[in-house]
Amino acid sequence: MGKVVLVTGAARQLGGRFVRRVQRDPGVDRVIAVDAVDPPHQLGDAEFVRADIRRxxxxxxxxxxxxxxxVHMDVTGTPLGTGGGRAAVKETNVIGTMQLLGACQKSPSVKRLVVKSSTSVYGSAPRDPAVFTETTPPKSLPSGGFAKDAVEVEGYVRGFARRRPDxxxxVLRFANILGPxxxxxxxxxxxxxxxxxxFGFDPRLQFVHEDDVIDVLMIASDDPRRGTLNSGTFNVAGEGVLLLSQCSRRLGRPTVPVPLPTVTWVGSALRTVGMTDFSPEQIRLLTHGRVVSTAQMRETLGFVPRYSTAEAFADFARSRGAGLLPPEAVARTVDRLSTLVSKERI
Known part of the structure; x- marks a missing residue:
């Protein structure tokens, strides 16, 4: 008999991709895809069960x-379609995880749990270390948004691991996931x-390509008896970093540097029109950045991403099309502004 794999968040793009991928594993007998809404994509031979993990x-x-x-993939920072706002997302992340872990604790058949988390659990602060490892405590815990959800989710997962040591x-802490x-x-x-x-900040950012997300989830959900040491907590990111200014150049999108209080106001305005989640934690990331070590991912988990941070971003940029300005023009403008700022400081 092969494995029976249950995947949450199957109606989302990444969840659907993983469902289709894992069912091709010869060691898997059946795949149960779960979500509160019907998926807009095909799930292959998987059995779809419409169920709300909060129940x-x-x-x-x-x-x-x-x-x-x-494989718990229904931990995310964005609502699904028109499925509510921030409150609904938090309920699914936190309450949904609690219910799912409670169900796993009661089930004698469950032998493996994989949780999709985020490097946002480290937060972003001015006195952060240059590189976070899996054991580095954050200087200040995230105060809200998806980052706080991820911290709470991991806390519940640690409690479950103590109660069910068998x-x-x-836990996979993904850097910012990009791709088409x-x-x-x-x-x-x-x-x-x-x-x-x-204004005055140019944060370092890391990315992981959505294809690599699927690949590492396959390794993490594999049978430990095959020789893979795939238990524990792992940072997952592509090699290298990009500055936010480099991202804007490669996208061909101009930047508007504004003082920090104004950024907060801009974030509120963007949330009002539904354009993006510009939460306080997002602002901290775009101020101080975040870089994590992936040594454990490579050495213990045995996973090497196919895409570097720069390559993952390049694939994302291609999918978004040309920006308002040619990348060369944006580069010249950013360089000119940087020079002016430097002269003012002198």
Whole structure:
């Protein structure tokens, strides 16, 4: 008998891709795809179960199908379609995770749990270390938004691991996910025709390509008996970093540097019109940046991304088309502004 894999968040683009991919694994017998809404894409031979993980009914789903591997991908920063705003997202992230973990705890058949998390759990602060490792504590915990959700989710996962030591638990902390179909808050921000930035700051950013996300999830959900040490917490990101100014140049999108209080006001305005989630944590990221070490991902998990940070961003940029200005013109403008700012400081 092969594995029975349950995947949450199957109606989302990444969840659907993973469902279609994992069912091709010869070691997998059945795939149960779960979401609160019908998926807009095909799920292959997977069995789709319409269920809200915030409800106790998820316990029955695990029991009926004798699920042994759970891949929890329904931890996200954006609502699905018109499925509510920030409150609905937080409920799914936090309450949904609590219900799912409660169901896993009651299920004797569950032997493996994989959780999609985020490097946003480290926060972004002016006195942060140059590089975060998986054991580096944040200087200040995220105070809201998706980042705070991810912190709470990981806390519940650690509690579950203590209560069910027989279950292999793998937490994947993804850097900002980019690619042609990316739907994260940062992808929405980078798709704006003009990018508001924090005056005087040029943060370092890391990205991971959506194709690499699927690949590493396959490794994490694999049977440990095959020799893969795939339990624990791992940062997942492409090699290298990009400055926000480099991103704007490569997109051909001009930036508008504004003082920090004004950025907060701009964020409120953008949320009002529904353009992007410009939360306080997003503003901190675009101010101080964040870089994580991926040594454990490579050495322990045995995963090497196909795309570097720059290559993942390039694929995303191609999918978004030409910006308002040619990249060369944006580069000249940014360089000129940088020179003027430097002279003012002198």
């Amino acid at each position: 106790p009914a998820i316990t029955r789903v695990l029991a009926e199908h004798a699920v042994d591997t759970v 279950v292999a638990v793998c 179909a990316a739907d994260s808050p940062l992808a929405e921000y980078l798709s704006l025709p003009v990018l508001p930035t924090v």
